[in-house]
């Protein structure tokens with residue numbers, strides 16, 4: 001008898017899990033668990049959601065997602081590092097954001113119970129595949145895409161909702177990132193889809209990332225599309241600067257993804273007595289503050305990267321603004337406090353963690 005009344009656990013999925021051998025070298029998002037959650041939407045009706053063996057998809061060449069990019073996703077993690085668990089962290093927040101992205105992209109909401117129980121079921125059934133080292137996890141990727149087959153530009157009436165999972169190590173193996181300030185291209189504009197977690201926002205970032213890599217950087221820092229003077233985010237990561245014992249981050253706008261890690265860091269920092277400022281952050285002020293030593297640390301944060309220090313900010317002109325290669329004291333304190341909650345090694349004063357029962 002399953003604990004998940006919204007998800008059918010197939011025998012084939014359990015067989016696939018029992019015969020799966022986890023490779024030793026995992027990296028991030030490369031090794032996939034042998035099962036996935038799958039359900040479909042057809043003209044107003046959702047099918048039964050099932051845990052099934054991982055498989056390749058067959059798509060018609062006119063499938064709308066391939067042409068018009070009607071697609072959304074989420075990223076979250078299951079943790080199983082200290083013998084207890086597995087644990088999920090604020091997965092209901094991912095469900096809410098997923099359905100906000102769905103609304104913006106003219107897609108149907110996924111039933112809340114299917115999203116939440118789907119994430120819980122894949123984590124419980126893959127508990128034995130979650131790497132045990134602190135910082136490692138099961139990276140869980142729910143996603144939905146348009147499956148209607150024809151080339152007319154109009155919202156699809158058919159969708160697939162899937163959840164796949166990847167036993168993963170840290171996102172950045174180097175432990176810190178070098179970031180190039182992007183003063184030309186933009187990621188998102190007012191009235192657009194920057195606040196939705198949709199693939200096109202990430203596709204829009206790739207050319208800048210190639211250019212940044214050629215200059216020796218790992219990531220780019222996006223500025224607002226209108227004035228090109230205010231810091232926004234880093235594609236898959238939000239941005240914080242540390243001024244002594246205060247942390248500062250751009251206020252949310254419709255062109256910034258509302259990061260769940262960002263939000264958690266703000267709540268956690270305030271709980272620990274660290275001052276937090278959400279404000280318009282001018283890039284020129286930040287660069288001057290790094291030069292003068294007023295800004296003492298900066299970090300990227302997100303589900304995948306947790307809290308990763310920014311080693312250097314740079315400009316296309318070649319000018320660099322070095323920070324700390326190692327984690328500074330505030331980044332280190334917040335990263336550990338966050339991981340303690342997520343991994344079950346510390347108290348959870350906010351009730352953010354959900355403990356599940358391992359299956360298989």
Ligand code: COI
Pocket residue numbers: 074075076235236237302303304305
């Ligand atoms: C996440 O942190 O889950 C993200 O969405 C980043 C990802 C694009 C790797």
